[in-house]
Amino acid sequence: MRTSPLRRTPLAISALAAIGVAFIVVPIAALLIRAPWSHLIDQLSSTGAWTALRLSLEVSLAAAALSLVLGTPVAWVLARSSIRGRSLLRAIVILPLVLPPVVGGVALLTALGRSGVVGRWLDAAGVQLTFTIWGAMVATTFVSIPLVILAAEAGLRSMDPRLEGAAAAMGASRAYVLRRVTLPLLRPQLAAGVVLAWARALGEFGATITFAGNLAGRTQTLPLAVYQTRQTDPGAAILISLLLVALSLVVLVAMRDRIFAR
Amino acid sequence: MTLAVDIRVSRASLQIRAVLQASEGETVALLGPNGAGKSTVVDCLAGLLEPDDGRITLDDDTWVDVAGNRWTPAEQRPVGVVFQSGLLFPHLTATENAAFPLRARGTDRGAARERAASLLTRLGFPAARRDARPNELSGGEAQRVSLARALIHEPRLLLLDEPTASLDVRARSELRPLIRSILEGFVGVRVLITHDPVEAMTVADRIVVMEQGEITQRGTPEELRNAPRTPYVADLVGVNLFAGRLEPLDPGAGRVVTAEGDVVVPWPDGLPREPLDGVLGVLRPSDVVLHTVEPEGSARNAVRGRIAEIAIEGERARVRLAGAPPVVAEITLGSVARLGLREGAMAWASFKAVEVVVVLP
Numbered sequence: 068m069r070t071s072p073l074r075r076t077p078l079a080i081s082a083l084a085a086i087g088v089a090f091i092v093v094p095i096a097a098l099l100i101r102a103p104w105s106h107l108i109d110q111l112s113s114t115g116a117w118t119a120l121r122l123s124l125e126v127s128l129a130a131a132a133l134s135l136v137l138g139t140p141v142a143w144v145l146a147r148s149s150i151r152g153r154s155l156l157r158a159i160v161i162l163p164l165v166l167p168p169v170v171g172g173v174a175l176l177t178a179l180g181r182s183g184v185v186g187r188w189l190d191a192a193g194v195q196l197t198f199t200i201w202g203a204m205v206a207t208t209f210v211s212i213p214l215v216i217l218a219a220e221a222g223l224r225s226m227d228p229r230l231e232g233a234a235a236a237m238g239a240s241r242a243y244v245l246r247r248v249t250l251p252l253l254r255p256q257l258a259a260g261v262v263l264a265w266a267r268a269l270g271e272f273g274a275t276i277t278f279a280g281n282l283a284g285r286t287q288t289l290p291l292a293v294y295q296t297r298q299t300d301p302g303a304a305i306l307i308s309l310l311l312v313a314l315s316l317v318v319l320v321a322m323r324d325r326i327f328a329r
Numbered sequence: 330m331t332l333a334v335d336i337r338v339s340r341a342s343l344q345i346r347a348v349l350q351a352s353e354g355e356t357v358a359l360l361g362p363n364g365a366g367k368s369t370v371v372d373c374l375a376g377l378l379e380p381d382d383g384r385i386t387l388d389d390d391t392w393v394d395v396a397g398n399r400w401t402p403a404e405q406r407p408v409g410v411v412f413q414s415g416l417l418f419p420h421l422t423a424t425e426n427a428a429f430p431l432r433a434r435g436t437d438r439g440a441a442r443e444r445a446a447s448l449l450t451r452l453g454f455p456a457a458r459r460d461a462r463p464n465e466l467s468g469g470e471a472q473r474v475s476l477a478r479a480l481i482h483e484p485r486l487l488l489l490d491e492p493t494a495s496l497d498v499r500a501r502s503e504l505r506p507l508i509r510s511i512l513e514g515f516v517g518v519r520v521l522i523t524h525d526p527v528e529a530m531t532v533a534d535r536i537v538v539m540e541q542g543e544i545t546q547r548g549t550p551e552e553l554r555n556a557p558r559t560p561y562v563a564d565l566v567g568v569n570l571f572a573g574r575l576e577p578l579d580p581g582a583g584r585v586v587t588a589e590g591d592v593v594v595p596w597p598d599g600l601p602r603e604p605l606d607g608v609l610g611v612l613r614p615s616d617v618v619l620h621t622v623e624p625e626g627s628a629r630n631a632v633r634g635r636i637a638e639i640a641i642e643g644e645r646a647r648v649r650l651a652g653a654p655p656v657v658a659e660i661t662l663g664s665v666a667r668l669g670l671r672e673g674a675m676a677w678a679s680f681k682a683v684e685v686v687v688v689l690p
Contacts, residue, residue, distance in 0.1 A: 229412070229416055230416055230418060233416040234418070234433070235403035236403045236406075236408060236410050237404075237430040237433055237478065237482075238430050239429070239433035247432075252418075
């Protein structure tokens, strides 16, 4: 079948598109080219990369779960309630998305640090977040929760509210409607939001290093390990970077239908 | 068992005032053009919308009493609804949709599915399609699932909102007999909401007509046919309607003065010879004679106008004459040919005063 003239891509667009793709592909390819493949296993082991990988998975999965559990109700309020100052509230909860993560880290320290506004009460109660894995989870949740809020709010707004009304007219209580109608209908958006939140948490650097520190074996996730290793062993840093690339790619490919289908 | 509704609701551009009653053993049709506010009444009955004022009761149960501050939530009302837009749950299979009202009331999964499957079969839903989701169903299949979902929990009030409106002609003709038999077999109060006069006339024992938020007429199909009270109803039942002020003319005759022209009518026996407002004159289209030149003879009414439409129905044609007042005539196709009538041409319509049936307010 011949392509119609209007469907043919103009040369200028093809050229710019090629540059755009190269912009992304060349750096990734460079990692693959320069990686010290012969020392793969011992390099990764000697730098504590496996520990960092485990920490990264724990922290990022916890952040994704926390974002889902706390972000969905926020989205509900934004989409459905008629409270005053709703658009201001939306702007505030979306703020971590545009804020430099290091600012988020400083803010968290000021709030939840040992002598912070709230932290001093936590400290008195024997709870310490800074320089612990719990702190890393808080910091990553702070930056990833807006992604769940945005996705869930969009989902709630695009849902036909009459479906929930129909369910009530069929005798369903509010809890039953929520469990069997609203949340199942929201699932594609929640899945997309939670995967994006997880990816964001996996790559989180600024807020984590500021709030939870860079303690190997305790708060040093993969991005922090890349940062530290690079100063002493650039080759190992490349390998750890590739670990992150591989992890991200696996998730993107596995979830592509869920994220991009709608 | 009696449903009594007396509610007032304001929508964006419409003030809706609905007063109607329906008893067990009869089917009441709420008939009106699209946008008349019928679905708003459905929402109020189903508990999805709170009226601004009024009451809804089913026997001794008060569902809505705005003044008395009473409100029964949707899930506690024993109603089964077929919604206009279907509103099947897109994430559930046909069986799960049909079983939903039972599951919501705590019936366990196996029993609910079993009853849903057997009800679907009774409604002519193919067994092979039970696990299909709504987006995979044809219009007719989806409506059968909707009907099953409305009936499975044995409600006391059955609400069917435009159950055939979304279907193509073939599916509609298949579903109509099913709907009629469901309504006849349903023990409880039955309300059918429709814009389709044929559906209302063939299914309902009583018809309540709603236009622009107001109930304009109520009665049996026979009563509506014999004495329509608004141009809309007259148009539905295919008769001419002249609404206006009755004034005395000569002995035995009067004149109905409408906004669009006058019509000579017989003076009703025993009525004082004084002007009277709100009178209706009903004229059957088959009593109207068409001419190409000004008619001579005994007919008291002669109207000249342009032929706006010639609609052919079998061997007969309905000719709409844009005169003062507008008149519809029903004549044979032979007459159309003999007179050489065509749309856009000028013609005369005549009819005798005695052919006009006068309905007093």
